[in-house]
Amino acid sequence: MATSVVLAILATSLATYLSRFLGAFTSEKISEKSKIYRWFNCIAYSTLAALISRMLIFPSGDLSEVNYLLRIVVILLSILIFYITKRNLVYPTVLSAIILGALNSFAV
């Protein structure tokens, strides 16, 4: 068991470093003022947005146990709190955890 855990960790870290390494390697010739840089920048933001919305709408792991209506309520409340608190990031984040924890313990 122990060796297979270490091998799994090594496989995971190599697979992860590969994308970072290729990113550093291919960007050597790219200038920050070029069009290709702007294109990659758009892809990076778009991929992150896709990842986050997928995590919230089709979560895997622990969040998938939460009813989707409850998740939508928490998402909308967080956006509202974000704007009410003049774009503060801490309040919506902390409150979302408290609201979800509380609502979920009543819902089940």
Place this chain on the structure above:
Amino acid sequence: MVNYKYFLKGILSSKKFDSPAIALGASFVAIGALLKNLGFTIQESIFSTLLTYALPGSLVMAESMVIGASLVNIFLAVWLVNSRLYPMTVSIMPLLKHESQPRWKYYLSCHFVAVSSWLILKSNYEEIEKKYRIDFWIGIGTATWLVAIFSTIVGYYASDFLNRDMIIALAIINPIYFMCAMIGVMKTVQLSSAILIGAALGPIFYFVSPEWSVLIGGIVGGTISYFIGEKYGN
């Protein structure tokens, strides 16, 4: 070697009141608890965060081990889910480049590319002289990396005290934080459309292929928004 002043600046910009380190910490507490429940030792859990330092990758590894997937399968699944790190790295390295800096710094510090460190750099790099940006980045990376490792340890030992509702509450912190952070950076036409289209396409492509949805959504959304931005100005 590394300019100490800028390295320290990087460390300090990671501990502001509304730093992404909060979201990072919460999610690695959850990872620590998860690895403990999977039967990892504390050394293996620390080793995992130290070497991988990417949340979805660690989750995929954990899921694959539960179903007894082979090493090749783990490698491919992790590579696919963490391939978002490729455009993320390409979109920051040119900002850090300076001819007086040695190349090993770039190849070593690309290990620090993760959503939280990436956001900290993106919102602070303009204040830093270009020559020292790489040292600033190494500071940000070191700080966020240490937060992740520390949180893994906390989660590992706290797992016995965390109930189901608390684990679920921890799991929402990360996506909600980054959702708000993304809304916060929607300042130009190009970035706003990249974020809105990406957020819509991720779940839509999920119906076609759950594994490829984020990557395809990002490439299609990014490309459309690139043309929108070029046409209607930044």
